[in-house]
Amino acid sequence: MSNYILEMKDIVKEFPGVRALDSVCLNIKAGEIHALVGENGAGKSTLMKVLSGVYPYGSYEGEIIIDGKPQKFSNTKESESAGIGIIYQELTLVKQMNICENIFLGNEFNSHGIIDWNKAMRETKRLLEMVGLNDSPDTKIVNLGIGKQQLVEIAKSISKNVKLLILDEPTAALNENDSENLLNIIRRFKREGISCIYISHKLKEVKAIADRITVIRDGKTIETFDNDASVSQDRIITGMVGREITQLFPRKVHTPGETLMKVKNWTVYNPEVPDKKLIDDVSFEARKGEILGLAGLMGAGRTELMMSLFGAYGEKISGEVEIEDKTVKIKEPRDAIKNGLCYLSEDRKKNGLVLMMDIKENITLASLKQIAGIKGINENEEIKVANNYVKALKIKTPSLEQKARNLSGGNQQKVVISKWLMASPKILVLDEPTRGIDVGAKNEIYNIINDLVDQGVSIIIISSELPEILGISDRILVMHEGKFTAELDWQEANQEKIMHFATGGGH
Amino acid sequence: MIENMKTEKDLDQAGKDKKALEIIKLSIKNNIRQYTMFIALIGIMIIFSMLSNVFLTPRNLSTLFLQTAHIAILACGVVLVIVSGNIDLSIGAVVGLTGAVAAILQARYGLGIAPAILITLIVGAVIGLWQGYWVAYKNVPAFIVTLAGMMICNGLLLGVTRGETTATSSTFNKIGQSYLPTLFVESTPRDMIPHDTTIIIMLVVIAAYLFFEFRNRKERISYGFDVLPKTFFFLKLALVIGLIATVFIIMALYLGLPYSILILMVIGGLYTFITTKTTFGRHVYAIGGNREAAKLSGINIKNRILMIFVSSGILGAIGGIIFTARVGSAAASAGQSMELDVIAAAIIGGTSTLGGEGTIIGAIIGALVMATLNNGMLLLDVGTTQRLIVRGLVLLAAVWIDISSRKKNN
Ligand SMILES: Nc1ncnc2c1ncn2[C@@H]1O[C@H](COP(=O)(O)OP(=O)(O)OP(=O)(O)O)[C@@H](O)[C@H]1O
Numbered sequence: 001m002s003n004y005i006l007e008m009k010d011i012v013k014e015f016p017g018v019r020a021l022d023s024v025c026l027n028i029k030a031g032e033i034h035a036l037v038g039e040n041g042a043g044k045s046t047l048m049k050v051l052s053g054v055y056p057y058g059s060y061e062g063e064i065i066i067d068g069k070p071q072k073f074s075n076t077k078e079s080e081s082a083g084i085g086i087i088y089q090e091l092t093l094v095k096q097m098n099i100c101e102n103i104f105l106g107n108e109f110n111s112h113g114i115i116d117w118n119k120a121m122r123e124t125k126r127l128l129e130m131v132g133l134n135d136s137p138d139t140k141i142v143n144l145g146i147g148k149q150q151l152v153e154i155a156k157s158i159s160k161n162v163k164l165l166i167l168d169e170p171t172a173a174l175n176e177n178d179s180e181n182l183l184n185i186i187r188r189f190k191r192e193g194i195s196c197i198y199i200s201h202k203l204k205e206v207k208a209i210a211d212r213i214t215v216i217r218d219g220k221t222i223e224t225f226d227n228d229a230s231v232s233q234d235r236i237i238t239g240m241v242g243r244e245i246t247q248l249f250p251r252k253v254h255t256p257g258e259t260l261m262k263v264k265n266w267t268v269y270n271p272e273v274p275d276k277k278l279i280d281d282v283s284f285e286a287r288k289g290e291i292l293g294l295a296g297l298m299g300a301g302r303t304e305l306m307m308s309l310f311g312a313y314g315e316k317i318s319g320e321v322e323i324e325d326k327t328v329k330i331k332e333p334r335d336a337i338k339n340g341l342c343y344l345s346e347d348r349k350k351n352g353l354v355l356m357m358d359i360k361e362n363i364t365l366a367s368l369k370q371i372a373g374i375k376g377i378n379e380n381e382e383i384k385v386a387n388n389y390v391k392a393l394k395i396k397t398p399s400l401e402q403k404a405r406n407l408s409g410g411n412q413q414k415v416v417i418s419k420w421l422m423a424s425p426k427i428l429v430l431d432e433p434t435r436g437i438d439v440g441a442k443n444e445i446y447n448i449i450n451d452l453v454d455q456g457v458s459i460i461i462i463s464s465e466l467p468e469i470l471g472i473s474d475r476i477l478v479m480h481e482g483k484f485t486a487e488l489d490w491q492e493a494n495q496e497k498i499m500h501f502a503t504g505g506g507h
Numbered sequence: 508m509i510e511n512m513k514t515e516k517d518l519d520q521a522g523k524d525k526k527a528l529e530i531i532k533l534s535i536k537n538n539i540r541q542y543t544m545f546i547a548l549i550g551i552m553i554i555f556s557m558l559s560n561v562f563l564t565p566r567n568l569s570t571l572f573l574q575t576a577h578i579a580i581l582a583c584g585v586v587l588v589i590v591s592g593n594i595d596l597s598i599g600a601v602v603g604l605t606g607a608v609a610a611i612l613q614a615r616y617g618l619g620i621a622p623a624i625l626i627t628l629i630v631g632a633v634i635g636l637w638q639g640y641w642v643a644y645k646n647v648p649a650f651i652v653t654l655a656g657m658m659i660c661n662g663l664l665l666g667v668t669r670g671e672t673t674a675t676s677s678t679f680n681k682i683g684q685s686y687l688p689t690l691f692v693e694s695t696p697r698d699m700i701p702h703d704t705t706i707i708i709m710l711v712v713i714a715a716y717l718f719f720e721f722r723n724r725k726e727r728i729s730y731g732f733d734v735l736p737k738t739f740f741f742l743k744l745a746l747v748i749g750l751i752a753t754v755f756i757i758m759a760l761y762l763g764l765p766y767s768i769l770i771l772m773v774i775g776g777l778y779t780f781i782t783t784k785t786t787f788g789r790h791v792y793a794i795g796g797n798r799e800a801a802k803l804s805g806i807n808i809k810n811r812i813l814m815i816f817v818s819s820g821i822l823g824a825i826g827g828i829i830f831t832a833r834v835g836s837a838a839a840s841a842g843q844s845m846e847l848d849v850i851a852a853a854i855i856g857g858t859s860t861l862g863g864e865g866t867i868i869g870a871i872i873g874a875l876v877m878a879t880l881n882n883g884m885l886l887l888d889v890g891t892t893q894r895l896i897v898r899g900l901v902l903l904a905a906v907w908i909d910i911s912s913r914k915k916n917n
C-alpha cells in the first residue's frame with residue numbers, strides 16, 4: 001500500500017556518550033525531492049550514513065525498508081546495489097586522478113583485470129553530459145573548481161544506477177551560479193524518476209527545490225510537511241531551532257575608529273605561474289570597530305589576498321602592511337598572529353582543525369602561551385577556557401575530550417572559530433565563517449562578531465553569500481580578478497551593484 | 508549558576524558512580540592501545556613463566572630490564588619524531604658512532620669519563636642539528652635525510668674505529684652493567700634482604716606520585732570539575748603504587764636498581780612531561796596531526812622539527828653510551844639495525860605511523876614487549892630464525908589489532 005521507495009523506521013544510533021539518532025523516522029516517496037533540515041549536530045549526516053551502510057546493520061537499531069523490502073546493509077557497496085547513491089559533506093575524489101578514473105574507481109570496466117579505458121571514457125562522456133559538465137574526461141580533479149568537482153561526484157553516483165540520490169550539503173562551498181546549476185540538475189533527475197534527499201542549511205534552496213521537508217532536532221524527527229506556498233522560511237527555522245529568530249542579521253550601527261591595518265600596493269604572483277599576478281596592486285584599510293566585507297566571485301582572489309597578508313600564501317609578494325601605524329614584516333602566520341592579525345580559513349578540515357586532537361586542544365592551539373607556565377600547560381585552565389567557548393558558541397558535544405573528527409561539520413566550524421577568538425586578535429579575517437552552519441548558529445556567530453566589533457576588533461569577512469555580506473558589513477569592497485572594483489557603504493550596497501562590480505563592470 | 512550547583516549536589520550516589528564510570532570508560536577508550544599492550548605484556552610474561560621456571564626470577568627480570576634500557580630510551584626520542592610525521596632511520600648508526608666516540612676519547616685520548624660523555628652528547632646533538640636542518644629548512648623528506656645520515660654515520664664509525672674494537676674501562680662500563688651501590692645494608696641476590704637504595708628510590712617515586720595525584724585532584728576540585736569518586740580514586744592509587752612497587756622490589760631482591768634503568772626512568776619521566784605538558788609537545792602532535800593547520804595556528808614548524816631531531820640525536824648519544832658500556836667495547840658494527848627495534852617498540856606502543864598519535868609510556872611498554880619475547884624465547888632455546896620471525900609477526904599483529912579496534916570505535 002505504501003508508495004514510499006524508502007522507509008526508515010525508529011532509527012537509533014549511539015556513539016560513546018551521544019545518542020545521535022533517537023528513533024528517527026523518514027519516508028521518501030518515489031520521484032520526490034525531500035529536504036532534510038536541522039541544526040548542526042541534529043543527526044542529518046549520521047542518518048544518511050546509517051542509510052548508506054557506512055554504519056552497518058547491527059550498529060544501529062530500527063528498520064530500513066526499500067521498495068517494501070527490509071534491508072540489512074553491511075557496507076556501502078550493498079546500499080549502492082540497492083540503488084542508493086550518496087554524496088558526502090566532504091568530497092571524496094582522488095585529487096591526482098582524472099575524472100574518468102575517479103568515476104569508475106572501484107567499479108572499473110574490466111575483463112580479467114585489464115581495464116577497458118575506451119568504454120570507460122565513452123561512458124564518462126555520457127555521464128558528464130547528464131550533469132552538464134563539458135570538461136574532458138581525462139582532466140585531473142586538482143584542475144577543477146569545487147563546483148565542478150561536485151558535479152563529478154554526482155556523475156560518479158549516477159554511474160551506479162541510483163534510484164535515490166543523497167546530497168549532504170552539496171552547495172555549502174558553491175557560489176550562486178554553481179548552486180543554481182546543481183539544483184537544475186537535481187530537478188532534471190527528478191523528471192527522470194530519481195528521488196533525492198537534499199540536506200542543506202541554505203533554506204532558500206530548500207524552499208526552491210523540495211517537495212517535502214523533514215525537520216530533525218536533537219536526533220528526533222520533529223515533523224514532515226509538504227513544501228507548498230504557505231510554508232515560509234521562518235516556518236522552517238522555527239521547526240529547526242524550536243524558537244523564532246527575529247533577525248537573522250542583527251544590524252548594529254558601528255562607529256569605526258582609527259585605522260588598524262593599512263595595506264599598500266599589495267601584489268601577489270601566482271606561485272604556479274610566476275608571471276601572473278593574482279593580486280594586482282591592491283590597497284585598503286581596516287578600521288577599529290568595523291566590519292569590512294569582501295565580496296566577489298569565486299577565484300576573484302579574496303582568499304589569496306587575505307592568506308598572503310597572513311603569511312600563508314604566495315612566494316613572490318610586494319607591497320607594504322602597516323598595523324597600528326607600524327610597518328610589519330609578515331613572513332609566516334606566527335608573525336601575523338603576533339601582530340594581532342588572525343585568519344579563519346575557509347577550509348576547516350584542511351587548514352583549521354587537527355582532527356585527531358580533541359576539542360580543547362584545538363581551541364587552545366593558537367594560544368597555548370596563555371595557559372602554559374613553567375610547570376607546563378595548565379590543563380585545568382585549558383578545560384575552563386575551552387568550556388567557556390563550548391558554552392558561548394553552543395558547541396554540541398558530550399565532552400571536551402571528544403576528538404574533533406567526531407563532531408558534526410557545523411560544530412567543527414565553531415571549534416575553529418573558538419580557536420581564533422581565544423587568540424584575542426586585533427584584526428580578525430573570517431573566510432566563509434558560516435559555511436555549513438545552521439541558521440541559529442549563524443545568528444549566534446553574527447552576534448559574536450558584533451560583540452568583537454564593540455570591543456574594538458576590526459573584522460574582515462569574506463563570503464560568497466551576498467545576503468550575508470550585505471547583512472553584516474559596514475563597508476564592502478568588491479573584488480574582480482585580483483583588483484578592487486568598488487567600495488560601497490552598506491546603505492548604498494545591494495545585490496545588483498555587487499554583482500555588477502564583481503563581474504568586472506565599471507562605474 | 509546557583510541552581511546548577513544544587514542539582515549537582517543532589518546527584519545521588521548512583522548518578523555519581525555512573526559519571527565516574529563514564530570518565531573511566533573515556534580514559535580507557537583514549538588509551539586503549541597502552542592498556543591492551545600492557546595486558547599483552549603481562550600475558551606474555553605469564554606464558555613464559557609457565558614454560559620456563561627461570562623466567563620469573565629476579566635475576567632474569569633484572570637482566571631483561573637491563574637489555575631493554577637503551578632501546579626504551581631511544582624509543583622515547585623516536586616517538587617525537589614519528590608523532591611529528593617524520594622518521595629517523597639513523598638511530599642505530601648514531602648509537603654506533605657516538606658509542607665509539609665515547610670509547611675512543613677515553614682509550615685513545617685519555618679523557619676522563621665525564622668530559623668524554625659530555626663531548627659524546629654534543630656529537631649527538633650536532634648530528635641531530637644536521638639532520639634536522641635538512642628536514643626542517645631544506646624540506647628534504649626525513650626518510651631520505653636519515654637514510655643518508657645512517658650511511659654517513661656508518662662511514663664515520665668505520666673511520667674513527669679504523670675497523671678495530673675498542674674496549675672501555677670498567678668504571679665506564681658500570682653505566683651499562685652495574686647497579687646502584689647500597690647505602691646502609693649490604694645485600695646480595697641470595698639473601699632476602701632488599702637492596703636499600705632501590706627501596707629508598709621506590710619510596711621517593713611513590714611519594715612523588717601521591718603528591719602529584721593529590722595535588723591534581725585538589726586543583727580539579729578547586730576548578731569545580733568532576734573528579735573520580737574516592738573509592739575509584741584510591742583503587743587507582745593502589746593499582747599504580749602496586750605496579751611501581753612490583754618493579755622496584757623485583758630489582759631490589761636482585762642486585763638493585765641498575766644505572767641504566769635509573770637513566771631510563773628519568774628520561775621517560777622527562778619525555779612524558781614534554782609530550783603531555785609542554786607547548787612544545789602539543790606543537791609536535793599538531794604538526795603530525797595536520798601540518799597545515801599547525802602552521803596557520805602560528806606554530807614555528809621549522810624550529811620544532813629541528814628540535815625534534817636534536818632530541819633524537821642526543822638520545823642517540825645516550826643510547827650509544829649505555830650500549831657501549833653494556834657491551835664493554837665499541838666495535839665498527841655496533842648499533843647496526845638497532846633503529847628497527849626502536850621504531851618497532853614505538854609502533855607496538857601505539858605510535859601512529861601516520862603521525863599525530865603516540866605516547867612515551869606506550870613506547871616503553873613496546874620496548875619491554877619486544878625484549879620480553881626475545882628473552883623468553885632465548886630461555887626456551889628458540890633459535891634466532893624463529894625469534895626474528897615471531898617478533899616480526901608480533902609487530903604486524905599489534906598494528907593490525909590497533910587498526911581494527913580503531914575502526915570499531917569510529
Ligand atoms: N563518529 C562519531 N563519534 C562520536 N560522535 C559522533 C560521531 N559522528 C557524529 N557524532 C555526533 O552525532 C551527532 C550528530 O552528528 P551529525 O554529523 O549527524 O550532525 P549533522 O546534523 O549532520 O550536523 P551538521 O549540520 O553540522 O553537519 C553530533 O552530536 C556529533 O557530535
Ligand SMILES: [Mg+2]
Nearest residue numbers: 045089408409
Ligand atoms: Mg552533517
